[in-house]
Amino acid sequence: MGNDVTCEQLREIGAELALGVLPGRQRAGAVEHLDRCADCREYIEQLTLVGDGLLGLLPGSEPPAGFETRVARRLHQAAAHDDRSRLHGRGLLPRKGFRSRARMRLAAAAAALALAFGFGGWTVGTVLSNEAAAPSRPAEVGAGMLHAQLTTVGHGRGPVGEIYLHRGPPTWVYMSVDLADAGNMYGGKISCVLVHKDGSTVRVGTFTLHHGYGYWGAPASVNPTTLSGARLTSADGTVLATAHFGAG
Amino acid sequence: MRVIFRGRLAIRQPGRTVYPGMQRFRFPVGRLPDEALLSGLATGDPELAATFVRRFQHTVFGVAIAVLGDPQLAEDVSQQTFERAWRHAQIYDSRRGSVTTWLTAIAHNLAIDVARARRPVPVAPEDLDTLLDVVTDTATPEQLALADEASAALRSAVARLPREQGRALVMAGIYGMTGQQIADVEQIPLGTAKTRIRTAMGKLRSTLVSPKRGDHG
Structure with a gap:
């Protein structure tokens, strides 16, 4: 599917788009269509709500003991990395920083989110952001x-x-x-x-x-x-x- | 980390820590609204961060373990979720959904990434049926207490789906499987797999009487 997705075609693939399982090329065409079609944006937004709601039906589960402490340690380490990278940016340490990569991941994610949120909710947004910012593919x-x-x-x-x-x-x-x-x-x-x-x-x-x-x-x-x-x-x-x- | 809040924007300021928004709260942090806690997480305040994690770890880990089925992987994904929330707190927009919905989406996408990296087909058939039953079974007292009308309606609607549509929905919506992967697992044509996803989602969409985003508890 190219750059000329019709409303009818969008309705055919909308569910997969909202659930984040539409193959990349089709997704690109669909996103482009949504950029110019308010009705389809609303349609996808509703389907995205359904997808979000489906996840909301999953039961909660208590993580292993000590989880909270391990998260705190992880955040502390990440913050330390960021602070160190800030020094890199000021030329006080050799520059090859975590912060720029993290910022790029954030920026790519945020940029995709900002676009996605024009027509949908978290699911579409984070799916798009993952394409740019997934941990396995950092700022390639x-x-x-x-x-x-x-x-x-x-x-x-x-x-x-x-x-x-x-x-x-x-x-x-x-x-x-x-x-x-x-x-x-x-x-x-x-x-x-x-x-x-x-x-x-x-x-x-x-x-x-x-x-x-x-x-x-x-x-x-x-x-x-x-x-x-x-x-x-x-x-x-x-x-x-x-x-x-x-x-x- | 030194941060000043100005509206929703956290601004780093060297040498001091000021939380103008937080100073208005005169009750324990455990009673802070979710959004305020998220902002607190961004500041690096240990107490607020711990409270945030404590409040949402049950939900986040629940999503991760549902998708991955492996406690160790689920914990790693859950940790990543909170780190990502910390990094992205400034772009959270409450108009788009609740903090719970936002975190759930982050955890879900991270879990799917891990699941896809581990194996070509992220779900065993028996796991699929178990999860479908969990999603459609009568909610636990805890879930009932938290659920709103829309959530209950959605659960009922999922339960009313023909089994094959429910399976397709869970495979796509929870396990992140593509139409082709569903077709392969179910040994059906791709078009049939896509139709099942679309039909199931269409039925659920029609149950959204009042589309209030992110209030599914």
Whole structure:
């Protein structure tokens, strides 16, 4: 199923989509359809409620003794990792941090969630997020992906985020931005502008930064092979950060 | 971890810990609303985190053990669920569903990932029938106490499904099996498997009298 899923076709596969068991290619077409069809979004939302409700029928079960303590230890270790990685970001420790990976996973998940929540609930959202953020596939950069670091303009303060462009089809853009790492606590709308090799540009979406931090993702109608990079611009057109795609 | 709450956004601030939202609560943390506890989890406050885990571990582990059937794997998935909740607390949106529903979905997806990695077909036939019976049987007193009308209606609707549709529903909805996997297990054509999923879901959808998200207890 390609990019032209009809409402009738969507109703055929909607249950599988809502339950998160629709094969990837069909899912991509369905998601694209939902992006432009409010009726089908509502339909899927209702089916997602059913899926959530089904899980709610599962009986609870007491975990093994000591579980709470082990979770606490795990959270403590994760927080310690994050703190250490923050030091990496400031150049106080060698940079190859957990935080950036974690943030990317979070960003990819959140971007997918943000999109998914336009039409559905947790199930669809987390299923989509898993595609980008499953533990077994953490922030891979392979033949199907373009990746670049976002860097601030002019100050040479280093990376302030990452952009991933999944070749698709459909092509998807995910990005995570943390301008606070460069001391910029900008808040407000920013635009993601993709730059072609011939210098022309196309704005593919806007999202909001809070205190310099934000994440976003969306399908993009672009040919990935023609792209050279990306820019982040504020509402007044100021370029906040740029990225240059290397070999994918 | 030093964090300041501002609305739903947790903001790290070096040197001090301020919980403006939390300061308004004048009763034990065990009585905090789920959302407040989730926010507390994000702060790294040990007491709030422990309370959060204590409140939801029964539900989270229940989902994981139902999908995986292995206590050790289920515990690992449950731990991952709480870690993910901690990391993602800032993007939780109560308009989309309850904290319980959110956590359940996280645990479910993690469990399915593990199940898929372990074996091609994530369920043995006898496990499937057992789980279908559990889902459709009369709820325990505890479940009855927690369940709302929609949940009870849904349970009844699942129980009324023809057995083959109920099996397809459980395989897809709980074990995360694709139509093709269901077709293989049931030895039926792919189209039949898809039809069973679709028909079952359609019947359950019609039971949603008042589609209030995430209130299934």
